[in-house]
Amino acid sequence: MQTREFFVSAPGKVILHGEHSVVHGKVALAVSLNLRTFLRLQSTSSGEVHINLPNIDTFLSWEITALQPLLAGCKAEQGGVKELDADLLKRLREFTGISEDSTDTRSMAVLAFLYMYLSVFAESLASITVSVWSELPTGAGLGSSAAYNVCLSAALLSARGNISYPLTPQQESARWSKEEMELINRWAFMGEKIIHGNPSVVDNAVGTWGGFLRYHAGNITPLSWVPILRILLTNTKVPRSTKVLVSGVKDKINKFPSVMKPVLESVSAVSCACEQTLTEMAAHGPSAELYNILEELIDINQHHLNVMGVGHSSLDTLCRVTLARGLHSKLTGAGGGETDTSVIQSTVEELKACGFDCWETSIGAPGVQQHSSAALSQDIPKILHSY
């Protein structure tokens, strides 16, 4: 261990365009959401491993000597990532008493942590305390599990010495090298597999790389420099099942193939047009005209989502409330534009009156980072230090 404590963070994600058509081989555009998950890793000499997850009231610890036998038969991976070790996962489930069919957030977070900790530190289990706190709501499709896994992966790999500590004493925040981030991303995906079984590769990629990512036929391409855009994120809190929605879209495509296939084409083209507009923003600076194009594309995409049948009357309410003030809304909540603070404030008030949660945040922020304690807003180290 090279340091007593350090901080990392990773962003959430929103799919800007193509959330459903990506399943059918079309281009999607994902972007980091600057609601972040923060992790503090502390080296200790307690002979114990602690995990503190205050958002979900989970505070657990284990004696290292009790964990050691779980590694019997495991090969040390030296920081390389292989396939998920199903035997180790099975032993962990038995050890923690988390059954095969359990999918609750706490159990999954604990399993992912223990799996990654044991795999990364297999050669020599270290005494550490890991505390994670997130600005992201869970289960809202905003990549909270991926941000958690990216933070765990970066922190554990750094603490183990598989990757560097990028932060120099003068810096407030720093990022890892491309190769190191690829390793972080691969380990984070392992955590995603544990939590989701068959996860999208997009969430952990956004958490790692940040910014805007083009996703097409399994390939992810980070866009070169793009603007950070202010958004008002709204959670209608209407529960939804991704599985049910995805299969509903599939049914609709089978029912009306000649009607739906061109819609998927159009969504793909919306993603590409958005990418092109962001690239222009990067080259020539943002302008009212380019913001208008982004807004038009968001409106078109939202209408297409309604065609696919994944809209909801609460989203129409949201769009109506925001459009009345010249703001543009979409499912999972991303919209760009320069707007007066007073307009934002009155919009937030009306949306809260509708029973929705609101966050003023931004999209396009950096991916996983190491932070100095001083760089974080006062509350965050306080929260992370209290465990």
Place this chain on the structure above:
Amino acid sequence: MQTREFFVSAPGKVILHGEHSVVHGKVALAVSLNLRTFLRLQSTSSGEVHINLPNIDTFLSWEITALQPLLAGCKAEQGGVKELDADLLKRLREFTGISEDSTDTRSMAVLAFLYMYLSVFAESLASITVSVWSELPTGAGLGSSAAYNVCLSAALLSARGNISYPLTPQQESARWSKEEMELINRWAFMGEKIIHGNPSVVDNAVGTWGGFLRYHAGNITPLSWVPILRILLTNTKVPRSTKVLVSGVKDKINKFPSVMKPVLESVSAVSCACEQTLTEMAAHGPSAELYNILEELIDINQHHLNVMGVGHSSLDTLCRVTLARGLHSKLTGAGGGETDTSVIQSTVEELKACGFDCWETSIGAPGVQQHSSAALSQDIPKILHSY
């Protein structure tokens, strides 16, 4: 003249699918609207021609001797239709004092009437009184001018003896033969040209043939037997300019060609899927499942219209109010389905409270017909007789 008086009627129209994409070479589906225009033609011995249009407070008459000189230089057309006679139209404008740039409803209705009367009766001007009364609102895109022109055309051609009187003494309503209807349609289109300059060929075709018509690249194909569907027609009374809307759609296609062209494809496919469903309804009888498909297609089309930017917040209000009761709405107001009378009544009340006009009517009704006086609801002959 074979009879002292007779009655004809023609329906309005709605475009069920493809209203904007038809401009770009895609398939549209038009259907008759059972809000009808009624005409009474009476042979007189007054030596005068009277036209009474109570809906637009227009009651005019001319001495036949005063009209006769307008025909100087015209060739009698024997019921055949040639190109619009620009000289005759010019003389008519001078005679009536209606200037070149005048486009008001009254002036245009009078010009169309006089032009058709003089052309059809060129060989021997007859004393007649024509009274027209309509259930259709004017200027709402519901084909009111076409229904007027179709009635005029059928009545004048019958009175002149160019086509038959199809009604036999035992019948309440009757239709003309296919060849006669083609002639009615061509003369009605002449009236449309006078009123609109560059009219769509759809409106007079629907007024003539009734039922459902497929329109593609200038060709109109009436669908064979199709069901008559109950609808609730709503007029939001938001004024719109077809020209401005059409050019807005064109601009959007030029701005986002790769996004918009697939949307036009999809609208075309919606028209075809709707046609197929109506054909199935004709073959196997209507079912809840088939009604649901029609409703789904109407919703998809409405979302596509929003993508094209021709939606309006008043239409969203309308869709919300009706959807809350399980009814499906679209621009220009057509939606099918079997619904409880009490649901309809409460919906109508809420829509009227929004400031909208509502009609319970049907689509798919017959085109131009001759009626016995007894067959018409009591009020209509009364209205038509009072002038």
